[in-house]
Structures are given as C-alpha cells and as structure tokens.
Amino acid sequence: MTVAVAVAVGSVLERMPTVAVADRHLPITTNPHRIDDRELRRWKLKRERESVLVMGSGQWTVEQRAPIKAESLLNEYVPEIGCLSIIVLGASGDLAKKKTFPALFHLYRQGFIQSQDVYIFGYARSAIPGNDLGSRIRGYLTPCKGFEQTHEEDVTKFLQLIKYVSGAYDTEEGFRSLDKAISEYEQSKNSTQGSSRRLFYLALPPSVYPPVCKMIRSYCMNKSDLGGWTRIVVEKPFGRDLASAEELSSEIGELFEEPQIYRIDHYLGKELVQNLMVTRFANRLFLPLWNRDNISNIQIVFREDFGTDGRGGYFDHYGIIRDIIQNHLLQVLCLVAMEKPVSLKPEHVRDEKVKVLQSVLPIEDSEVVLGQYEGYTDDPTVPDNSNTPTFATMVLRIHNERWEGVPFIMKAGKALSSRKAEIRVQFKEVPGDIYKCQKQGRNEFVIRLQPSEAMYMKLTVKQPGLEMTTSQSELDLSYGQRYHGTIIPEAYERLILDTIRGDQQHFVRRDELKAAWEIFTPLLHKIDRGEMKPLPYKPGSRGPEEADKLAEKAGYVQTHGYIWIPPTL
Ligand SMILES: NC(=O)C1=CN([C@@H]2O[C@H](COP(=O)(O)OP(=O)(O)OC[C@H]3O[C@@H](n4cnc5c(N)ncnc54)[C@H](OP(=O)(O)O)[C@@H]3O)[C@@H](O)[C@H]2O)C=CC1
C-alpha cells in the first residue's frame, strides 16, 4: 500500500515538497520520490511548526502535529540514505552467534543489506584475535534456500564485512575505539557527516544495559542530525518485575528517546504471529465470531522437549513465567485479543495492545499450576532447593466487552513430551444441535506457530458414504504444503530489518512492558517468596496432571479420538 503524504510547514499554504512515502516493506532503494539533502535540511529546520496533509478516503485532510521528536518524524518520511553500521555488542556470546549474525547473513544474502553501504562491528570484552570471530560464527551461517551453491563464497564475503573491537562495557576507552572504528568506516564511504545510520544491538545480559547505553550516548552517537540516526535494540528479559523493569526503562529512557529504542520480542517476528492481525482483520469470516458470544476459551501454548540446556544459571534467576509467558505468550495474547487498530501505524497497533493488557484482571492463585521437571536441580548452576518453575499454566481473564467470561489459558513448559507453540481458539457448542448424539468435538481454530506452521479449523462434517454419520475433520492451511518452496524468514531477520527501516510496530513499547509486568508481578513475588511451590513432573511428560485439570475446569473440552497430522507433500 502506498500512502501519499504532503508535508506543509507553518500552514497548509506554505507547501513543502510532496513526499511519496512508499511501502516501507519494499527494498529501501525503490522509494519512488527521494527528497534531496538540501530540501531535507530546510524541512527539518522548520519541522517544529508542522501541519501534515494526509490523504484518506480520497480526500486531503490536515493533521496538526505537536512538535515531534526528530527520530519519529524521520522514520516516517525520510528515505534511507547514508551508510549503515550495525554494532553487535556481546558479539562473543550465545545469542550473537546463534541468532544475530545468522540473521544478518541472511539479510545480506538476500540483498537487504548491501556491502557497499553496510559494515558490521562486533564488540565484547573477550580478546578475539584476527579472523577468529569469523571462525566462531561461520558454522552457524546456514545456507539461504536457493543459494546453496555459492554458500561458501557468500560466507567469506559476509565475514569480510565484520570487524571485531574488544573493550569493556563501562569504559570510555573501549567505546572511543569503537566510535573511531565506525567513524573511519563512515569516512571511507565519504558519508556526509551525520547522515550515517548506527544500529547498536545489545546481545548482552540486561545487567549491563545501563552502562552500555551510557557509553553509546556519550561516545558513539551519530554526530549530527542530517538524516542519520542512532538506534538501540535491547533483548528480553527487560527486568525481573515491575519495579526493576521500570527502573531499567527510566535509565535507558534518560539516554534515548522511545523511537530510538527497539525492545525485541522475537515471537513478534514469527510468520504466524505476523499473520494474526491479517487473519483477524482482513477476513469477514472471523469478525462476527471473535468474541465471548461464540468463543468458549483460548489456549496459548509453548512446549519444549528439552530442558534448560546449559542455561540453568540464567534460567533459575528468571523461571518459565519471566522467560516465556510474560513476554512471548503475552504478546501473542495481545494480538489475539486486541481491538482493530485505527491503522497499521506502530503507535495505533501498540495503543490497542496496551488496552488489552490494562484490561487483564489480577491472576487468581487457584487458577495457577506450577511445575518443575525432575532432574532440573542436577544442573550445577541451579541451587538444590530451587523453587523456580520450569512449567506454568494459568488463566488470564480480560475484563472488557469482547472477552468477559472467556478464559485465556496460558501454558509454557520445558522438558515436555513435544516441541510446539500454538494458539487454540475453542468455540462454544452449537445451540440446538441436531447431531448431538454423534458429536465428536467442538469447533476449534488452531494457529500452529511452530513447528510445521499452519492454520486449521476443526469442523464436524458428514463422513463420506451412504450412512449419515458425522466425523471430525479440518480445513487446513499448512504452510509447507500451500507455500511449498517459499522461504519463511527467521524472526530475527525480519525484526532486524524492521529496526533498519525504523518500523516499531513489532517491538514492545515502554507502557506495554509496564502493563505486562503489572499482570505478573504479584504472582512472581509469591513464587519468589516460596509461597507457591512447583509440582514435580517427569521430563518427557505433559507436565503436572493438575495443569490439564485446570484447563478443563476453565472450560476447555478436549477432543478425543481425533488428532491433526501435518500433511506431507
Ligand atoms: N541465547 C539465547 O538463545 C537468547 C538470549 N536472549 C537474551 O539475549 C541476551 C544475550 O544472551 P546470550 O548471548 O545468551 O548471553 P551470554 O551469556 O552469552 O552473554 C553475551 C556476552 O555478554 C558478555 N557477558 C556475559 N555475562 C556478562 C556479565 N555478567 N557482565 C558483563 N558482560 C557479560 C560476554 O561477553 P564478553 O565476556 O566477551 O564481554 C558474553 O559473550 C540476554 O539478554 C538474553 O536474555 C534472548 C533470547 C534467546
């Protein structure tokens, strides 16, 4: 969708050049009308007094805007120009090697970041000589579909785009040398001073976010405001509870404006999560059904078939609620439950998510089941008396017109019988059902996030044949079959691209984060104080039996004798 926007400064009559803002999801270079540097500078000098002409429903209307921070304004209108430096802090770590660099490689291979105007810097304390960073990450750079033959060559070229700088996270010296390296690169590209883009990816433990942000702010910012920018990406967990999250937000908020901060939740980058809004709001079919009149209960489930896998020390400090439910599953809940936003603008979408979060009622202790898998404390980094849950299920209730009375059953667990993440929307019984005696199950709409991405609708149908008998079947949109050969991008690829393009729709805003912590903090504190205890469960099981009982009590009716099997080609 292309939206034409004219910008006027001071008054509508004092027209500035018309800027056509093309779909931000097209490669940057395809923007049809660029505004030149001179024009841009003139416009920015005057931006304090702006009115904006917006084309909507075939009519121009004037939107008066309060002074807007340069960053958000630029995000909206300025074509991306200037060289781009991507700085991965914590480059020696697990996330960087498994997710960040592989995502950057795929973006590079697909042409979204190009060697002529992008350079990547790795930064960490570890002394990593010469090309050793490349050797560490090479094995994680998997071939892109369709480019298998040139893979080795591609990797070699990609690794040439990375420079490693070693330094501490809280010293001027380290960040000055990082800045020097970035500036040298920018100068080598004859970049107009300040028009360069600097993206800092904090692949670091949150404890070092504040000093790192301070150092970036003091020594590594893009030097002026001529169309360039400085953005930071921060990983979860953002705090351990409401107070610590707010403290972290304030510390970072003093250094960077909200439009510069990208709080990443990689579930928001998953293909099927990104499809949720489209499915809900672009299909007439769902509009009248998506409410308390028709839906009995909704389950949002995350299961892993492995334990903490060498991350026991980290995990024990957080537990499954902070690791998965408070962020990944809650973000999914927002997209399932929110009202239709005014538009797809990031602020409109995030406004609706916040409203849902603020409508969640306090969690009842009686609607929580916690578990810990047997053998969890064998990990030497986990205390023997750990009270940390590795499994949790709980019922969230949304107090609003659409969802009153519909339980949202959240479930997450490690070391279970299978690995999958899905949303299961279970509908109510058919009123006055004339096939009741043969009935096999309720209608369900299932969105399988992973693995085997799919959406399927469980229906009761006539069993083919002469007899009038019914059976359970499904309308099935399995991605592997329907989109055979299509590459589904990794969540991190998509989200890093969004940060480069300045699109914050799929990132967590500060007030969202606060509202999310408000929901879980009382429960988490009870667990931390040992007032609620996890039940033991066997690794490789479904988790504690009490969890299934809770779901049943909340209203979930399991379908017996039917199981969906992902179709194969
Ligand atoms: N790993 C994963 O799969 C995921 C991680 N995350 C999040 O991403 C971030 C990074 O995770 P991950 O890469 O696993 O973390 P690591 O423990 O691997 O830490 C990353 C780097 O940070 C430095 N570091 C580690 N501990 C400290 C410390 N106490 N003080 C200062 N520096 C330290 C180390 O670099 P050096 O010593 O060389 O400076 C290390 O290589 C975290 O916020 C994590 O929660 C989110 C989702 C998944």
Ligand SMILES: O=C1O[C@H](COP(=O)(O)O)[C@@H](O)[C@H](O)[C@H]1O
């Ligand atoms: O953030 C995290 O997510 C992973 C699961 O991610 P997925 O994309 O593989 O579903 C989880 O294993 C980890 O504990 C958690 O920190």
